[in-house]
Amino acid sequence: MKERIFNFNAGPAALPQSVLEEVRDDLLNYKGEGLSVMEMSHRSKTFDGIIKDAEQLMKEVMHIPDGYKVLFMQGGATLQFAAVPLNLLADGQSADYINTGAWSKKAIAEAKKLGKQVNVIATSEDENFSYIPDSFSITPDAAYLHITSNNTIFGTQFHTYPDTGSVPLIADMSSDINCRRIDVSQFALIYAGAQKNMGPSGVTIVIIREDLLERSPDNIPTMTSYKIIGGKDSLYNTPPTFGIYIIKLVLEWIQNMGGLEKLEAVNQQKAKLLYDAIDKSDFYKGTVRPDSRSIMNVPFRLPSEDLEKQFVAEALDNGMLGLKGHRSVG
Structure with missing residues (x-):
């Protein structure tokens, strides 16, 4: 058997070896329960403890202030490209986007596909996305400003975040969530596919200011509705249970390392x-x-x-x- 290698893939990415070893040790019989987490009912008392611990650990590790809710969703960041405008961009409104690479381009395209009014207020495409734009004007009545905090392909990253005033700031942090401490209160919503920095594929983390939950319209698909998923504490349907369990272990690992x-x-x-x-x-x-x-x-x-x-x-x-x-x- 080949020794473990150094995995530089963007995602699914490397997981801490100690986490993998704990998963291995508990794989067939989780903490004496007699079954694997993969087999466990998402309505069971044991899994309820796992998902609540994962949410609490996320709040502790990221220093998330009161007034925010952590959701465990599915569909990757790609589904959030649609979920964000479906939930937060009402008819007659427009939203601002900063285009810094492949993933922000996809977010812009998805919002437009839904018939939404998108303002691309800055782009670095003129120099093949080799920099983060620092000069732009936010539309005063924009529903939100959307950024991609780190660009996996082109290797750029926001080192300071835009001051948006009263306009909600939304960030796709799929590739740099939990790489550093940030001030979560700057953001109305953060989303991230877990597989690049926090766990296996199949789980999408959404950190949303609670007052925004009520902005979700009733006529959007159920699995994109922050109000519905948040109202059921991420248990509206069967969540990605095993992935959430591994995220919990990774968050514990982050805490334990300092x-x-x-x-x-x-x-x-x-x-x-x-x-x-x-x-x-x-x-x-x-x-x-x-x-x-x-x-x-x-x-x-x-x-x-x-x-x-x-x-x-x-x-x-x-x-x-x-x-x-x-x-x-x-």
Whole structure:
């Protein structure tokens, strides 16, 4: 059997080994219950404890203030591209979007597909998404401003968030949630597919200000309704039980290692090692403006595509998977 490798895939991404070992140990007989979490009723007392613990841990780890609710949904961030405008963008209103890469483009396209009025108030597409725009004007009566906090493919990240005043700020944080401490109170809604930073695929985290729950119209699909899912504490139907259980374990792991402050320091240190090596080299070439560089995704190019293929092959031979990246970085 091959030794465990270093997994650099964006998602599904690597999970802490101690978490995987705990899952393994409890896989057939969870805490003496006589069955696996995979087999457990989502209405059982035991799973009720798991999902409540996961929500509470999320609030503790992220320092989520009172007045917010944590939802465990399905469909990935991609479904949220539709759920956000369905819930929060009423007919006759418009919403602002900042276009910083592939995922924000998809969010914009999905909102338009629903017939919604979208204002793209800033974009970095003019330079192949190599920077985060810092000059834009928010529409005063916009229903919300939507951003993608970190861009997996292009390697850019918001290091400060827009001051939106009375306009609700919404963020897709799929690829950098829990990589650092943030002020959650800046946001009306945060959503994230769990598989890049927090657990396995199949679970979508939504952190929503409770007053926004009442904005969900009654005529939207049930599984996109924040009001319905929130009103049933994420148990309207069978949730992704096993994924929620693993998220709980990952959140416990974050707490045990010292919280997001400690994790951010580790992430900054790792990113600095990579960027320093790239900047000092005439062989590797970074693709992102220094002030917009992500601490989660570090894209770089080599002098030729043949050398890049050789690099990826040799990296795999040395136990490093998922370094190919995406050709659209240019």
